Amino acid sequence: MRKNQKYSKEEMYLAIELWQESGLSQIKFCSREKLSVKTFSYWYKKYKKENRLSVEQNKETPDAFIPVEVSSDRTTAAGKESYGRTELSFPNGVQLSFPAGIDIGQLKSLINL
Template structure:
C-alpha cells in the first residue's frame, strides 16, 4: 500500500470518526501538520473527480428519443435520434 493510499485511508477514517483533526492524529500517532497536508490533497482529488466534464452513458440505458450529434475527428457529423443509448454508444466508439 502506498503512502498516499494509507493517508487517504486515514482521512476517510477521520471523517467517519467525528473527531477533530487534532484528536484523531493524537489517537493514531500522526503529525497534525502532515495529516492536514493530506486532508487538503484528498479534498482536491475528490473535487477534481466530481468536476469531470464527461458523463458516463450506460449501454442499456433508455431515453425518451432524444436527438444527438456526433462529430468525429475527421470532421464527419452524424445526427441520430434514438431511445437506445447502446446504439449511440456503438456510434461514438467508431473512432
Template sequence: MYLAIELWQESGLSQVKFCSREKLSVKTFSYWLRKYRKEKAFQVKGDKKVSDTFIPVEISRGGTPTETNANSGRIDVSFSDGVQLSCPVGIDISQLKTLINF
C-alpha cells in the first residue's frame, strides 16, 4: 500500500480521485496514509528513530519588521512534505503534540 501512497503523492490528485482511479477504498487508503506518515515521521536517517537522535530545527527571525510583528507570539512549523503548522506560543503542549503527530 505504501507504493500506492507514493504514487498518489506524485499524481497531484486528491485522495478521493486517486482512489477512484485505482479502485481503492478511500477509508482503507486513509488508514494506510496515516500509518505511512506516522512511520515516516519517526525515521530520521537510516534506521535511527527520533527518540535516538536530534531533529534539525531552524529558528529564523527573517522577514520585514511588519511580517515579524504579525507573526510574534506564534510557533510556525514547516514539515518536509509541505504541510505547515502555525499556533500560538502559549498552546498546551499536549495539543501541540497531537497536531504534530496527526
C-alpha cells in the first residue's frame, strides 16, 4: 500500500486485521506497509465503532470492565509483603502491568495515559 492513496473500506479493514495478527505497533505496521498512520488511525476508529455495534447487537460480550475480586491475602518472601502483579489487556493490544496493591488514583492515571 502507498501513502497518499485512497483505500476502500475492505482494503483498510483487511489491513487492520493483518495488523492485529502481526503483533507490531501501529507505527511499525504502517511503516512496513507504507501507510499513513493518520489514515490508518482514521480507519481503525471506524472499524472499532462498527465492530462494537455488531457485538452490541449480538450481545456476545458486554462493553464494560468485568469486575474482579482480589484477595487481600499477602504472601511473604524473605520477611517482605508481596502483593503480586495484575495485568490489564486492552483490545487495541496495549497491556498494562501493575502491582496488585496499587493505589486506585495511580491506576486511573496509568489508564488515562
